Amino acid sequence: MRVPEVLLDVRDLRICYETSRGCVKAVDGVSLEVYAGETFCLVGETGCGKSTLALAIPRLLPPNARILSGSILFKGVDLLRVSDSKLQELRGKEIAMIFQNPMTSLNPVHRVGFQVAEVPVTHFKMSWREALATAVRQLGRVGIADPDLRSRDYPHTFSGGMKQRSMIAMMTTCKPSLLIADEPTTALDVTIQAQILKLLHELKNEYGLTLLLITHNFGIVAEVCDRVGVMYAGKIVEVADVTEVFEAPLHPYTKGLIDCVVARRKSKSRLNQIPGTPPSLLNPPTGCRFHPRCAYVTHECVKEEPRLIEVRKNHLVACHNYEKVGGVSWSS
Amino acid sequence: MELLVVEDLRKYFEFKKGLFARKQYVRAVDGVSFSVERGTTLGVVGESGSGKTTLGLTILRLIEPTSGRILFNGSDVTRLSKEELKHFRRSTGIVFQDPYSSLNPRMRVKEILERPLKIHSDEGEESRVERIIKTLEEVGLSAEHLMRYPHELSGGQQQRVAIARAIILKPLLVVLDEPTSSLDVSVQAQILNLLLDLQSRHELTYVFITHDLLTAKHVSDFIMVMYLGKVVEYSTVREVFSNPRHPYTASLLSSIPIPDPKLRGRKRVSVVGEPPSPLNPPKGCRYHPRCPYAIDTCELREPELLEHDKKHFVACHRAGELSFREFLADMDSFLSE
Incomplete structure (x- = not known):
């Protein structure tokens, strides 16, 4: 190529x-x-x-x-x-x-x-x-x-x-x-x-x-x-090809955002929501900035900030626990 | 049972271009009829200038209609006495698009929510505060927010306060005018969940006004599509999204950006140009200059809103012959339930 x-x-x-x-x-x-x-x-x-x-x-x-x-x-x-x-x-x-x-x-x-x-x-x-x-x-x-x-x-x-x-x-x-x-x-x-x-x-x-x-x-x-970069609280948390982002997002925030898009949900069903609101950038959270809202949070996330690394070909993610984040849970 | 029945509602705004100029009218709502059953949601969709916001304000008599009837629980809202109107106000609520500009910046949350209670009930201070806290908890806030000013709250929290204000008197009907449009995606989901919870808990009836068809599909039982003050299509959610009959509805559905990269090359029903000025709408069918399916009749005669299938109303001369199913087949997983 x-x-x-x-x-x-x-x-x-x-x-x-x-x-x-x-x-x-x-x-x-x-x-x-x-x-x-x-x-x-x-x-x-x-x-x-x-x-x-x-x-x-x-x-x-x-x-x-x-x-x-x-x-x-x-x-x-x-x-x-x-x-x-x-x-x-x-x-x-x-x-x-x-x-x-x-x-x-x-x-x-x-x-x-x-x-x-x-x-x-x-x-x-x-x-x-x-x-x-x-x-x-x-x-x-x-x-x-x-x-x-x-x-x-x-x-x-x-x-x-x-x-x-x-x-x-x-x-x-x-x-x-x-x-x-x-x-x-x-x-x-x-x-x-x-x-x-x-x-x-x-x-x-x-x-x-x-x-x-x-x-x-x-x-x-x-x-x-063609390619997507997802930003959260002043940082890029994930970069990947567009299909990859939609089918196999690796950052919990990306997954959460795609999950709470109403499109694929059964009418009147509860939407998956990300709890809370984005943090103030005056005084952002320690460690990973998404950790107070994250469902996959561990001790490491609170202490240490994850770096953006290439975990698959052309797919970068900044998350300690990206391996646990499965695909999108669309209920169609 | 039908809670709200609207018959041939019209609202014309008058204006003059100069001191001695002839009066002109903007026909913001031009002969709209529909009904909403208790406990259900009517989604009103349309682009800017379609008259959907004016419609929402008029059915609550926040602006006076030019003509037509609005039956709420059987009584005509347009002819209420002062006393009856006050009672009507108690049974209705409204939530606007921008929560910040709809909350008084100089009032604390407690004062904002106390206002309707002071006007409509003779409870004492203590029981008022109790009721306010209960309502705050219902919308996902708590007593700690009582003494806050709106600017100290996030957009989502502000919208929760606006919703609390709309439901604190236990109304029957709530008009929601783009309640999630100014919010972030993650917060939108929270607010939609909240609205659906409140509806099932209190058997609320919603008129949900939005330009976002996917949101309308998510919350509504019935959908009404408006174009330049007129209803062009009205049916159940399922019908409108799986078998739209009006070319405008079909092109709206085609225009939604669908969050699935695989559907990029899908077939679409096109729409030409931009909506004309409501001041001087086209003759005949108002949509004909933009409609790829227009025939001569469309220019000459205005189509009536007629029932084509059971409970499927369409205002189009060609409604009987046009089908958009093949265009929307690709989007099926997004549009059907």
């Missing part, structure tokens, strides 16, 4: 937010490899650090965030140490990002076509006339009806789905290598969500993009991803 080319290599990344109550370790020692051409999903619940990790890649973290250690290698270049001007060159051209709420990521005082055209003008020194024509073409490609007309409209006249399409158009005009999508469909209706996911998939194949998708929805993971 061909060895996959590593496009993005995150190593031992630690990020904390300075707050009045102390240092919140949002990302705490995360290492991760994303291969060229794949769709990698980061999945986890609110506050697990998945968005912080995503924002750190193009260095878009808010001012109170501090990177304590680690490196993010993109095509061999460390994004955390590269100069601002070089980074500016990469953003939008090589690394693009779309967000959950398309309204707040489009500028309300500029026409949509202008905003899309700005990207090739900046990166390819294209003339405005040419760039606007490219913008119209790209808006048409992402499924905006009458792109010529609509490119002259302002974002507020667009529906949520059309705004997200425009964002995608903007972010793909330069055919970047890496597209980071942070919950791109969470604010959208289910039929529109299906359309947007299909569009992302098509564009990925057409342009040979690598897609880093962040979501909390296991349905979306199953629909679009």
